Amino acid sequence: AQKVTQAQTEISVVEKEDVTLDCVYETRDTTYYLFWYKQPPSGELVFLIRRNSFDEQNEISGRYSWNFQKSTSSFNFTITASQVVDSAVYFCALSENTGNQFYFGTGTSLTVIP
Amino acid sequence: EPEVTQTPSHQVTQMGQEVILRCVPISNHLYFYWYRQILGQKVEFLVSFYNNEISEKSEIFDDQFSVERPDGSNFTLKIRSTKLEDSAMYFCASRGDRGVETQYFGPGTRLLVL
Numbered sequence: 712a713q714k715v716t717q718a719q720t721e722i723s724v725v726e727k728e729d730v731t732l733d734c735v736y737e738t739r740d741t742t743y744y745l746f747w748y749k750q751p752p753s754g755e756l757v758f759l760i761r762r763n764s765f766d767e768q769n770e771i772s773g774r775y776s777w778n779f780q781k782s783t784s785s786f787n788f789t790i791t792a793s794q795v796v797d798s799a800v801y802f803c804a805l806s807e808n809t810g811n812q813f814y815f816g817t818g819t820s821l822t823v824i825p
Numbered sequence: 826e827p828e829v830t831q832t833p834s835h836q837v838t839q840m841g842q843e844v845i846l847r848c849v850p851i852s853n854h855l856y857f858y859w860y861r862q863i864l865g866q867k868v869e870f871l872v873s874f875y876n877n878e879i880s881e882k883s884e885i886f887d888d889q890f891s892v893e894r895p896d897g898s899n900f901t902l903k904i905r906s907t908k909l910e911d912s913a914m915y916f917c918a919s920r921g922d923r924g925v926e927t928q929y930f931g932p933g934t935r936l937l938v939l
Contacts, residue, residue, distance in 0.1 A: 746927065748930070754932070755933060756868070758929060812858070812873060
């Protein structure tokens with residue numbers, strides 16, 4: 712079974728639209744960490760956010776916001792007023808209490824059309 | 826801002842040849858990782874390394890793979906006899922020592938096996 716599921720393979724939006732990228736995770740650990748990374752066309756993995764399992768506060772950083780809901784095992788990512796530079800593949804990842812490997816989702820490819 | 830660096834950025838090799846991918850983790854980090862990403866697919870964990878030994882490895886990390894920290898700064902991944910299916914982007918990552926922290930990824934090495 713997949714530990715991290717990103718059901719949306721590809722999303723296209725028009726510039727300035729809001730877009731939400733979904734992430735559902737599965738773990739038996741009570742302590743775990745969730746992450747979002749951005750992979751632009753250049754290929755590197757850019758860290759966006761980390762959330763631990765005890766902190767369900769939603770977070771906003773500029774145009775980015777994250778909605779963590781333990782009840783539904785989801786950690787969704789919203790970009791408001793999308794821009795062309797947001798075009799990238801976005802990966803959600805889970806790290807369990809052992810703190811070793813990351814489990815990545817399959818990624819969501821976001822295209823923002825000017 | 827400190828960052829993980831990787832060399833080379835691209836490598837082309839013939840099937841059966843040995844390759845060594847190099848990484849310089851962030852200087853005060855103690856945990857090191859290798860991941861790979863086959864083109865268009867998700868990022869997959871290969872191996873984690875701490876205190877000069879492998880702490881965890883995946884099924885992908887078979888006998889043809891090895892890792893080494895030959896000095897105080899470099900962290901290498903060796904593929905002994907490359908196969909066509911080893912063609913992928915290889916990411917190095919590192920993290921600090923305080924609990925489960927963010928893994929910071931290098932820019933990757935794109936390996937092409939012909």
